[in-house]
Amino acid sequence: MLDPQIILAGVLNGLLAGGIYVLVAVGLTLIYGVLHIINFAHGSLLMLAMYAVFFLWKLSGVDPYVALPIVTAGAFAIGFVLYRGVIGRWSHGKDENILLITLGVSIIADNGALLFFGGDTETIDVPYAGKIIELGAAFLPLPKVISCAAAIAICLGLGLFMARSDTGKAIRAVAKERQGARLVGIDVEHIFAVSYGIGIACLGAAACLLMPTFYVTPQSGYAFVLVAFTTVVLGGMGSFVGAAVGGFLIGITESIGGLLLGEQLGQIGISLIFILILLLRPTGLFGARA
Amino acid sequence: MLEVKGLRAGYGAIEILRGVDLAVGTGEIVALLGSNGAGKSTLNNNVCGLYRPFGGTVRFGGSDITGARSTRIVEAGLVQVPEGRRIFPTLSVRDNLELGSYRRGRSGRQKNLAHVVEIFPRLKERWTQPAGTLSGGEQQMLAIGRGLMGEPKLLILDEPSLGLSPLLVEEMFALIGRLNAGGLSILLVEQNVVQSLAIAHRAYVLEGGVVALSGPARELAEHPGLRKSYLGH
Numbered sequence: 001m002l003d004p005q006i007i008l009a010g011v012l013n014g015l016l017a018g019g020i021y022v023l024v025a026v027g028l029t030l031i032y033g034v035l036h037i038i039n040f041a042h043g044s045l046l047m048l049a050m051y052a053v054f055f056l057w058k059l060s061g062v063d064p065y066v067a068l069p070i071v072t073a074g075a076f077a078i079g080f081v082l083y084r085g086v087i088g089r090w091s092h093g094k095d096e097n098i099l100l101i102t103l104g105v106s107i108i109a110d111n112g113a114l115l116f117f118g119g120d121t122e123t124i125d126v127p128y129a130g131k132i133i134e135l136g137a138a139f140l141p142l143p144k145v146i147s148c149a150a151a152i153a154i155c156l157g158l159g160l161f162m163a164r165s166d167t168g169k170a171i172r173a174v175a176k177e178r179q180g181a182r183l184v185g186i187d188v189e190h191i192f193a194v195s196y197g198i199g200i201a202c203l204g205a206a207a208c209l210l211m212p213t214f215y216v217t218p219q220s221g222y223a224f225v226l227v228a229f230t231t232v233v234l235g236g237m238g239s240f241v242g243a244a245v246g247g248f249l250i251g252i253t254e255s256i257g258g259l260l261l262g263e264q265l266g267q268i269g270i271s272l273i274f275i276l277i278l279l280l281r282p283t284g285l286f287g288a289r290a
Numbered sequence: 291m292l293e294v295k296g297l298r299a300g301y302g303a304i305e306i307l308r309g310v311d312l313a314v315g316t317g318e319i320v321a322l323l324g325s326n327g328a329g330k331s332t333l334n335n336n337v338c339g340l341y342r343p344f345g346g347t348v349r350f351g352g353s354d355i356t357g358a359r360s361t362r363i364v365e366a367g368l369v370q371v372p373e374g375r376r377i378f379p380t381l382s383v384r385d386n387l388e389l390g391s392y393r394r395g396r397s398g399r400q401k402n403l404a405h406v407v408e409i410f411p412r413l414k415e416r417w418t419q420p421a422g423t424l425s426g427g428e429q430q431m432l433a434i435g436r437g438l439m440g441e442p443k444l445l446i447l448d449e450p451s452l453g454l455s456p457l458l459v460e461e462m463f464a465l466i467g468r469l470n471a472g473g474l475s476i477l478l479v480e481q482n483v484v485q486s487l488a489i490a491h492r493a494y495v496l497e498g499g500v501v502a503l504s505g506p507a508r509e510l511a512e513h514p515g516l517r518k519s520y521l522g523h
């Protein structure tokens with residue numbers, strides 16, 4: 001039997017990893033909630049954002065944390081323009097078209113990255129990468145503590161924005177009642193683009209928080225997007241709170257699974273949760289019944 | 291105030307409105323009557339910019355709004371309270387009302403919130419509740435309240451009495467009369483012929499996509515054809 005101290009350390013590390021999952025999943029669930037589509041480009045756009053962080057550091061020495069506002073704002077702009085110029089324009093108002101277009105965007109992004117950046121694994125060297133905070137038996141890497149705290153802060157900020165601002169309220173209104181939204185003068189297409197932009201901005205922030213401890217290759221997005229899909233399904237499609245709870249649960253599952261079964265096999269826990277949720281509670285923990 | 295001329299509209303290849311003329315003057319209640327499928331909602335939705343008409347013109351407050359986007363039409367002060375209410379079910383009553391002033395009337399938001407609560411004290415009791423949990427009558431109040439938040443110059447009410455109990459229907463028509471007495475121009479789209487004619491100044495009867503009858507409400511109430519088709523005597 002494992003020492004409870006080690007289990008506790010595993011839980012803490014899982015929570016820290018979960019912060020990023022929450023951020024990626026919140027972006028995915030927001031886009032799903034408003035546009036009613038799974039954003040297949042999610043992983044690829046995260047990967048592109050990670051390259052952006054990498055090149056900012058490599059070419060002009062910008063620290064990933066300093067880059068956060070720039071990359072987040074840039075990601076929002078790219079998401080907004082991508083929706084306005086490509087997804088919204090070519091979908092002709094059909095949800096299934098949006099699905100296919102995001103899949104196409106992801107294929108182009110992945111292969112474009114392979115073509116221009118090559119298939120090598122790129123990493124960033126920052127002085128604080130190896131710093132550890134000791135907490136009882138738990139050794140917590142400083143960058144992960146920072147990333148988790150920042151991810152939580154960003155999600156809280158976003159939650160506040162959604163609850164209080166007119167734009168946030170309009171996003172929630174459009175998610176459920178597009179016709180009613182048009183009749184109060186909400187520009188629904190604009191709100192779609194803003195929502196997509198915010199979803200992608202979450203990825204920009206996640207990329208900055210990830211890069212100090214992670215690597216980027218053209219395939220980097222996949223690992224996260226699979227976790228994000230599981231998180232969103234676990235929490236309930238379109239639910240913010242669900243994405244937050246789901247992200248941390250997945251983080252802990254992965255970490256404890258890794259402790260018990262080893263790093264590689266530990267991932268099996270995530271797939272197991274996915275299957276169990278689909279079997280037992282397809283609407284997820286916080287999902288509304290269809 | 292609102293002037294519709296030769297409006298032709300429909301969905302896809304199907305023409306539902308085949309040249310409709312209609313006008314609402316300042317301070318008037320005009321009733322638009324007709325049975326199910328006569329084209330009442332099609333008219334509304336084309337006037338409000340949800341669909342583009344096939345032909346004809348729509349003028350509001352002196353400017354041409356034919357085929358304009360709903361954002362611009364709301365901005366001009368033409369607000370529709372739609373059939374089926376179309377409130378935002380997951381948002382609180384308060385947030386629903388505040389979004390009523392998303393495009394227009396934002397500076398008057400606090401004042402108008404107080405005004406709507408004065409008209410519908412019931413909404414204050416449900417203030418933080420998700421709108422989807424309200425009863426049908428309360429949802430109708432919320433939909434009208436949300437419409438008023440946009441400081442409309444002309445309010446289009448699409449079947450406000452639909453699905454309400456007889457007592458609430460009475461209240462609803464009384465309320466519409468009071469709103470109009472307060473200076474608001476209203477286009478009342480209804481199937482409820484008797485009560486609509488009782489409060490309206492003028493009325494149009496839509497049949498098969500054209501205006502079959504029109505005139506002062508008092509005269510139409512006595513019209514033998516109308517009595518025969520809608521009242522059965």
